Amino acid sequence: MIKAGIVGGTGYTGVELLRLLAQHSGVELTAITSRGEAGTAVAEMFSSLRGSVNLKFSDPKDAPLNECDVVFFATPNGIAMQQAASLLESGVRVIDLAADFRIKDIALWEQWYGMSHASPALVAEAVYGLPEVNREQIRTARLVANPGCYPTATQLGFLPLVQSGCIDLGHLIADAKSGVSGAGRKAEIGTLFSEASDNFKAYGVPGHRHLPEIRQGLARAAGKETNQIGLTFVPHLTPMIRGIHATLYARITREEDFQAMFEQRYAAEPFVDVLPPKSHPETRSVRAANTCRIAIHRPQGGDTLVVLSVIDNLVKGAAGQAVQNMNIMFGLDECSGLSQVPVLP
Numbered sequence: 402m403i404k405a406g407i408v409g410g411t412g413y414t415g416v417e418l419l420r421l422l423a424q425h426s427g428v429e430l431t432a433i434t435s436r437g438e439a440g441t442a443v444a445e446m447f448s449s450l451r452g453s454v455n456l457k458f459s460d461p462k463d464a465p466l467n468e469c470d471v472v473f474f475a476t477p478n479g480i481a482m483q484q485a486a487s488l489l490e491s492g493v494r495v496i497d498l499a500a501d502f503r504i505k506d507i508a509l510w511e512q513w514y515g516m517s518h519a520s521p522a523l524v525a526e527a528v529y530g531l532p533e534v535n536r537e538q539i540r541t542a543r544l545v546a547n548p549g550c551y552p553t554a555t556q557l558g559f560l561p562l563v564q565s566g567c568i569d570l571g572h573l574i575a576d577a578k579s580g581v582s583g584a585g586r587k588a589e590i591g592t593l594f595s596e597a598s599d600n601f602k603a604y605g606v607p608g609h610r611h612l613p614e615i616r617q618g619l620a621r622a623a624g625k626e627t628n629q630i631g632l633t634f635v636p637h638l639t640p641m642i643r644g645i646h647a648t649l650y651a652r653i654t655r656e657e658d659f660q661a662m663f664e665q666r667y668a669a670e671p672f673v674d675v676l677p678p679k680s681h682p683e684t685r686s687v688r689a690a691n692t693c694r695i696a697i698h699r700p701q702g703g704d705t706l707v708v709l710s711v712i713d714n715l716v717k718g719a720a721g722q723a724v725q726n727m728n729i730m731f732g733l734d735e736c737s738g739l740s741q742v743p744v745l746p
């Protein structure tokens with residue numbers, strides 16, 4: 402059994418990790434932290450976990466994280482970078498759901514995240530945890546940087562096109578909508594029911610911190626420099642709880658059978674589903690599942706390709722992808738604990 406710990410067990414990605422790991426036959430939950438709820442039974446706080454998780458929350462200072470085989474950080478940005486080194490020295494492997502290790506260019510990271518990086522050396526070592534791109538490196542990684550939710554939906558949608566070099570990399574557009582759980586469980590005015598429900602808006606248009614992450618990933622896939630990727634990324638907050646819907650636009654520079662290209666690229670991927678032509682994927686078709694569903698359109702046969710990509714931000718966009726990475730790191734079946742069928746309606 403793999404002993405797993407979670408730092409930040411009271412947040413949305415933390416409790417989603419608990420839901421998934423409680424259903425994973427190869428994992429023993431060993432430590433779950435909360436600063437404010439130390440001593441409280443997990444199932445007392447989250448009744449959905451009654452009968453599935455019998456642990457209590459521990460304060461991060463006292464939690465037996467060193468006894469784990471793997472520790473997930475489901476914490477705000479800037480926490481894992483302070484604590485990962487000592488865990489790694491103890492032989493614990495680390496998966497960070499935040500952005501501390503995602504961007505290789507430290508100055509760029511510091512510019513977007515507004516803080517100094519506490520462990521730049523570990524950024525160089527970390528493997529970006531998008532299995533559809535980096536599966537082999539993830540197998541042996543000590544430290545995995547789990548991708549952001551928008552970056553997962555966007556990169557998976559653009560990847561086959563970028564890798565085959567058949568689109569204009571200078572003029573990509575990602576128009577993405579997220580459910581409110583993407584903002585986390587912390588109290589904020591913008592995510593109050595009366596602010597976010599029955600409302601729809603764009604945000605972060607001048608610049609969102611996922612922009613450099615997406616550009617870095619697409620540049621690597623294309624074998625180009627980051628500054629060769631021209632991307633307009635516009636996130637939106639939509640009044641649903643879970644889900645991301647990314648509408649991606651790319652100008653075609655070389656004719657291909659795009660449907661066949663996507664089907665071939667993802668044929669062996671257990672968590673990417675390329676839908677038949679003319680499909681319109683719905684966020685509810687992936688709710689609570691570790692799946693990305695993709696559809697490809699070419700409206701009026703023009704020179705613009707439209708790719709629709711949907712994920713559950715808390716699953717393929719966070720906790721599910723983290724469990725997928727853990728499975729790969731520990732040589733388990735990649736789909737272990739991740740066979741949930743989406744919830745409708």
Ligand SMILES: NC(=O)C1=CN([C@@H]2O[C@H](COP(=O)(O)OP(=O)(O)OC[C@H]3O[C@@H](n4cnc5c(N)ncnc54)[C@H](OP(=O)(O)O)[C@@H]3O)[C@@H](O)[C@H]2O)C=CC1
Nearest residue numbers: 409410411412413414435436475476477499583585586719
């Ligand atoms: N929500 C989403 O859809 C996605 C989120 N992410 C990223 O995952 C991370 C977690 O997100 P999310 O679950 O939404 O966030 P939440 O705000 O819901 O939860 C944050 C958690 O971190 C804990 N925490 C906060 N500060 C500290 C600290 N200094 N030391 C230890 N623990 C701390 C909190 O627990 P307590 O206060 O009880 O200690 C809480 O459990 C973030 O970095 C986020 O950007 C990534 C992809 C998608």
Ligand SMILES: CC(=O)N[C@@H](CCC(=O)OP(=O)(O)O)C(=O)O
Nearest residue numbers: 499500549550551579580583584
């Ligand atoms: C709706 C909403 O607010 N979403 C979050 C993205 C969540 C996420 O994936 O953030 P990290 O990259 O920090 O892990 C945002 O736009 O900030």
